[in-house]
Amino acid sequence: MSDPLPETGDGIQLNAVGNPTDLRLEMPTLMARELCKSYRVGSGKLQVLRGASVDLYGGQICALMGSSGSGKSTLLNMLGLLDKPDTGKLWLHKKEVQNLGQAAAARLRAAGLGFVFQQFQLLPELSAFENVLMPRRLAARGWWSRRKEERRSAREVLERVGLQDRLHHKPSQLSGGEQQRVAIARALVSKPAVLLADEPTGNLDRKTGTETLDLLLRLGREESAAVLLATHDPDVAARCDRTIFIRDGVIFNQVPE
Amino acid sequence: MSLLGLGIQYFRTRLLLLMSAVAIALGVAVLFTVLAVMNGFLAELETAIRDLSGDAVIETARTQNFEQHTLQDFEGWLADVDGIETLEPQLTWYGLVGRRGGRSVNDPRSADLSGLMLVGTDEDIAPDVAAELGPDDPLPMKMGVGAAKELGLQVGDEIGVITFVGRRRGRGAPLQRTFKLVGTFSTGRYDQDLNRAVVRRHDLSQLLRHATGFSQVIVRTQADADPLLVAVAIENRLQVVGTAAPGYRTTYDWRNRGGNLLRAVENQRGMLSIVFFFIVLVAAYQLVATLTLTVSEKRRDIGVLRALGATPKRIVRFFVTLGLLISVLGIVMGLALGHWLINNLPTVERWIGGGQPIFRAEIYKFDHIPVAVDTQSVLLLVGMTLLAALIFSLIPAWRASRVTVIKSLRKR
Numbered sequence: 001m002s003d004p005l006p007e008t009g010d011g012i013q014l015n016a017v018g019n020p021t022d023l024r025l026e027m028p029t030l031m032a033r034e035l036c037k038s039y040r041v042g043s044g045k046l047q048v049l050r051g052a053s054v055d056l057y058g059g060q061i062c063a064l065m066g067s068s069g070s071g072k073s074t075l076l077n078m079l080g081l082l083d084k085p086d087t088g089k090l091w092l093h094k095k096e097v098q099n100l101g102q103a104a105a106a107r108l109r110a111a112g113l114g115f116v117f118q119q120f121q122l123l124p125e126l127s128a129f130e131n132v133l134m135p136r137r138l139a140a141r142g143w144w145s146r147r148k149e150e151r152r153s154a155r156e157v158l159e160r161v162g163l164q165d166r167l168h169h170k171p172s173q174l175s176g177g178e179q180q181r182v183a184i185a186r187a188l189v190s191k192p193a194v195l196l197a198d199e200p201t202g203n204l205d206r207k208t209g210t211e212t213l214d215l216l217l218r219l220g221r222e223e224s225a226a227v228l229l230a231t232h233d234p235d236v237a238a239r240c241d242r243t244i245f246i247r248d249g250v251i252f253n254q255v256p257e
Numbered sequence: 258m259s260l261l262g263l264g265i266q267y268f269r270t271r272l273l274l275l276m277s278a279v280a281i282a283l284g285v286a287v288l289f290t291v292l293a294v295m296n297g298f299l300a301e302l303e304t305a306i307r308d309l310s311g312d313a314v315i316e317t318a319r320t321q322n323f324e325q326h327t328l329q330d331f332e333g334w335l336a337d338v339d340g341i342e343t344l345e346p347q348l349t350w351y352g353l354v355g356r357r358g359g360r361s362v363n364d365p366r367s368a369d370l371s372g373l374m375l376v377g378t379d380e381d382i383a384p385d386v387a388a389e390l391g392p393d394d395p396l397p398m399k400m401g402v403g404a405a406k407e408l409g410l411q412v413g414d415e416i417g418v419i420t421f422v423g424r425r426r427g428r429g430a431p432l433q434r435t436f437k438l439v440g441t442f443s444t445g446r447y448d449q450d451l452n453r454a455v456v457r458r459h460d461l462s463q464l465l466r467h468a469t470g471f472s473q474v475i476v477r478t479q480a481d482a483d484p485l486l487v488a489v490a491i492e493n494r495l496q497v498v499g500t501a502a503p504g505y506r507t508t509y510d511w512r513n514r515g516g517n518l519l520r521a522v523e524n525q526r527g528m529l530s531i532v533f534f535f536i537v538l539v540a541a542y543q544l545v546a547t548l549t550l551t552v553s554e555k556r557r558d559i560g561v562l563r564a565l566g567a568t569p570k571r572i573v574r575f576f577v578t579l580g581l582l583i584s585v586l587g588i589v590m591g592l593a594l595g596h597w598l599i600n601n602l603p604t605v606e607r608w609i610g611g612g613q614p615i616f617r618a619e620i621y622k623f624d625h626i627p628v629a630v631d632t633q634s635v636l637l638l639v640g641m642t643l644l645a646a647l648i649f650s651l652i653p654a655w656r657a658s659r660v661t662v663i664k665s666l667r668k669r
């Protein structure tokens with residue numbers, strides 16, 4: 001972290017955590033500083049994150065590279081408010097969020113965070129359409145919600161991932177690629193400011209994986225979401241706007257030695 | 258209720274949830290039926306007791322009083338008391354009753370003589386016997402089943418009755434008369450069946466040479482009147498005209514007379530309700546098991562819902578709603594089944610009893626099982642079941658809300 005400040009190809013000066021130092025640029029949508037996280041394993045302690053810092057910007061797709069077990073999922077869990085860091089700070093839209101309670105964190109997730117998991121994690125009892133509708137329903141406060149508008153946006157986003165003919169299919173009736181496209185639609189239906197994708201193509205074959213990644217990148221850009229995409233595949237990382245690396249629980253802007 | 262759809266999907270795909278509903282349904286049906294039958298018994302007992310004793314009775318400690326005043330006197334005194342439907346004269350007296358011809362041949366254990374209360378009624382207890390009979394013709398008599406059994410009597414037997422009337426000094430000679438048993442009756446009250454015989458009031462009055470032909474007045478109140486208030490009003494009225502009607506001081510609410518029995522049945526109903534509510538409780542407890550299983554089976558789904566922004570409260574609400582959904586289904590099915598049961602009791606009785614009726618007319622007064630659905634107790638039953646379901650659902654629901662996203666999504 002004491003490295004000299006690196007420079008991007010187009011001449012923008014980056015700071016220590018890989019963010020442009022150009023003050024004309026906006027504030028990061030999601031900003032993490034010095035996150036530490038350890039797990040109790042047996043009688044000992046496994047330190048997974050040792051001061052990880054990340055900035056995510058709207059409209060920018062950032063790849064998080066690291067070998068298996070390096071802590072990518074752990075970091076994404078912290079950034080997605082699914083788990084709390086031991087120490088460190090986290091800002092979402094300039095609001096400090098690392099100490100929020102369960103309910104408040106859930107409400108923020110419903111309103112502004114989208115997740116895509118390696119395992120798709122669709123609800124098996126529900127159709128593609130109902131799965132995509134779910135985040136909108138969960139975000140609705142009170143009994144009176146705009147049902148019509150919710151349904152319209154769910155149908156619309158399923159069209160954008162090319163599944164307009166699969167609305168009423170159950171996940172078990174869909175291929176892996178289709179399931180992940182439903183998951184991407186579900187992550188984007190609430191128009192989240194931040195999209196966190198944990199090895200989204202890890203469970204797909206090469207060709208389907210490439211198509212799914214194309215879709216994810218295209219929609220992420222269209223929505224100008226701040227996207228963080230965890231992967232151990234350099235080909236995937238190469239297609240993102242920017243790549244950060246994780247090793248020994250610390251974030252690097254370049255391939256660490 | 259955005260998750261209701263998901264709950265219904267769970268319901269459709271999980272037989273176990275349906276089984277819980279069926280268990281609750283059975284409990285509710287049994288309790289519904291038991292309550293309906295108990296209420297039916299109570300209602301019939303009430304009617305039986307009211308038929309016999311009226312809603313209030315005007316009595317006196319000095320029997321002579323009734324020989325000084327006619328029924329018209331009472332009608333006059335009580336003309337302005339509200340709520341009286343009818344005043345019925347009744348003549349009761351005591352007599353020693355025995356089988357004509359001494360000890361019963363049929364049953365050596367039967368008693369020779371028994372002291373019975375003779376109730377003179379205006380009801381036509383023997384339609385085919387002439388109203389006026391000669392001095393040597395036997396008079397018709399109906400006897401409580403218990404009394405008839407004790408004396409070893411059968412319908413058609415002749416009965417000797419001895420009684421005394423100590424009305425005036427020197428006129429205490431015993432009176433004797435022959436009666437004939439024309440039938441037996443059962444009031445549903447063991448004690449009354451054991452010590453009562455019903456005869457025609459006119460016959461009894463003649464036998465006793467009673468001046469007015471009644472020894473008490475049975476008061477029947479109007480349907481919307483409170484018998485207790487009417488009784489009090491009558492008592493007050495008789496006090497006011499006290500000089501004209503010396504000693505008429507007692508009026509009884511019918512509830513007092515049949516009270517012990519009614520209270521016993523009411524108690525029994527309460528006890529049975531508690532016992533059978535345990536069936537509902539066990540069924541509702543099964544809901545805990547079912548929901549707990551669903552929660553652990555659906556941990557991953559719960560984690561996904563939490564990741565998508567469901568608050569822990571929302572998860573609690575989801576599983577409580579699921580539990581209530583199950584119990585509402587169970588209650589609806591249970592009430593429907595119970596309704597069918599009480600409408601087909603003879604069939605059910607034959608099933609359970611293996612072709613034999615369980616309720617014997619000789620033991621229970623009623624030749625059919627009486628049922629009466631009481632809205633209040635049904636509402637209480639539904640409310641208690643829902644409350645039990647709510648409380649029991651809270652336990653698994655709370656456990657579901659504690660599921661953390663990262664743990665539930667890690668293991669698959």
Ligand SMILES: Nc1ncnc2c1ncn2[C@@H]1O[C@H](COP(=O)(O)OP(=O)(O)O)[C@@H](O)[C@H]1O
Binds near residue numbers: 039048072073
């Ligand atoms: N809940 C947990 N309890 C104990 N150890 C954990 C837990 N979660 C992750 N780990 C450990 O932390 C390390 C990082 O895990 P993870 O973040 O899943 O890595 P990656 O996603 O980069 O493969 C691994 O060694 C893993 O075993």
Ligand SMILES: [Mg+2]
Binds near residue numbers: 074
């Ligand atoms: Mg991982």
